[in-house]
Amino acid sequence: MTPLTSYLMVAAMLFAIGLAGALTRRNAILVLIGIELMLNAANLNLIAFWRYGPHPEALTGMMFAIFSIAVAAAEAAVGLGLVIQIHRHAHSTDLDAMNRMKG
């Protein structure tokens, strides 16, 4: 396996782990943790392709990854604010219990 392929496999594994976490946990914050893992796996993909692809001096991959880090931080902030407000309203963060629009 070439170095690029190994990095891509690690990123794919991390993505799958994040997806499994987002789909199988009850707590809303754990779902957000899974989403952060998925975003990080995508960043790893970007940087690996930047490093081993043609024209690394164009900095495209690194720039994309940096903007992705910034956007992920903003999205985590808003998402966690939403979770806090949901907790205030429903007094729990259990996603299995929040399966109805009423309330």
Place this chain on the structure above:
Amino acid sequence: MIETMDQSFVLLQHWVVGFLPLALRPFAVVVLGVVGIVAVFPGLFALSVLLERKGLGRMQNRLGPNRVGPYGILQPIADGIKSLTKEDIVPLSADAAVHFLAPLVLVVAAFLGFAVLPMGRNMVLVDMDASLLFYFAIGASTELSIFMAGWSSRNKYSLLGAMRGVAQMISYEVPLLMSSVAVVMISGSLSLVKIVEAQNHYTWGLPHWYIFTPWGFAGFLLYAIASTAETNRCPFDLPEGESELVAGYFTEYSGFKFALFFLGEYLAMFSISGIGATLFLGGWSAPFEFLTWVPSWIWFFSKLMLSIVVFIWVRGTLPRLRQDQLMNFAWKFVLPLTMLNLFVAGLWRFLGEGWMRWVVCSAILMVAYVAMGRIGMRREHFGPRRYRYAE
């Protein structure tokens, strides 16, 4: 001869490494540098602990420790023996793994910060292109260890202290970064080595340190305020206030782990003062041109110890700020001033050489400082107190 004294540690390092085979040489250079850092800075820690207790004692009109050795010089050794031999008590309901790891994370992060500090001419452990960014990234990791310490103790006071500490540290992180960005902008590089070299010039015998410019002076003061808050020192030490919260986030730590926390805190103080000296006070460059014969590392460590003495002095003088006053100060006063400082630094560069830029920049900063102070000092209407609880 002067050159030899100045480069004595570098020459010593090269001489020792010369005995080893070629393959091991890069590792040996780094290992020797690390050994030097691990030997010097804990030694400075012992010295400054003693300095703090004696200094605070004198400021409070009492003698400090003076039983152990003449003038209490052997007190740090006594403290070390005490902390090593005290029983290590871990509460029953505490989270054992996190409780154990918290001081380790703090000390590791504190030591990592020294890797990019230029302690003399050619005396930096790792010369990276983005070394200032590395330092601030590592500094942001210390907040996590404070949270780990406070949460794992399962103690209301620890958790409260940890939450306050983390909130304070993230609030003052932004002014800390912004006041250093002005320096980065003017010197054109994130590398600390290049920042020192940009300040190492002399005009009429006076140095080009950034503190001698209007934006540099304001930046230095803002950096000093932000670094006092980042290291949880008085007047910003409500998270560990001894009369308020027992001992804040390290209430449940005893013996060696407490000593590790103490060590980590003082090491953070050293590295942040070192960075402040590098950014604003010219790092290892001498104050006057006729004094350049003194070795560069002596100047660096003198500036470092001067900053520590000022930290201790401020601790003995000013009262503690309340948490909401502290956060108000950060977001409503320090942050706008750092942003204005950035703009003024740009103006400084843009206006070109001459007396004009001194007048314009100083005027803008003075007007802004007075205006923000007046706005903050408006008489508040005192009415019935309204509480906002976290739910």
Place this chain on the structure above:
Amino acid sequence: MSVVFYLLSGLTLAGGLAAILLKNTVHCALALTVAFAGLALLFLSLDAQFAGFAQILVYIGAVAILVVFAILLTRGSETPKDGVYSHHWPLGLVIAAGVFAVLGWAVLQSARVLPNETAVPSVTVLQIGNALMSRYVLPLEIVALLMTAAMIGAVIVAMHEKEGAK
């Protein structure tokens, strides 16, 4: 591949697994921090120093602390009585395994056409700054706008309602 790569990727994957498997939510957040640190080191091993330091500064210094604060404010450290995994956890696992199978197959299939060893790119912060101000200035400004909107939005969403409007 070198030992360093295996160690770092092992650390990252172990952190990720711990982050989704542990019962205590705060332990999950701390394991997530370990995963972030492992990823930052992987970036450094890929010669992307700026991205690595930005990862530490933003993710470990801000996002991890945000997650921890949110866990504490929503009383997440108390274990729920119905268990920590949702009812439909086998389905979630199957979907994740399916996604991994597809991605892995795609990567291994195209291993022939992917580039192999290339020269180490030397990227200085000066080049990044120049690129940000010339070629990527529009994304920079849009991200600044996005951050302002996200900050204001997060404050408004998480704010207490006023006393009278309840």
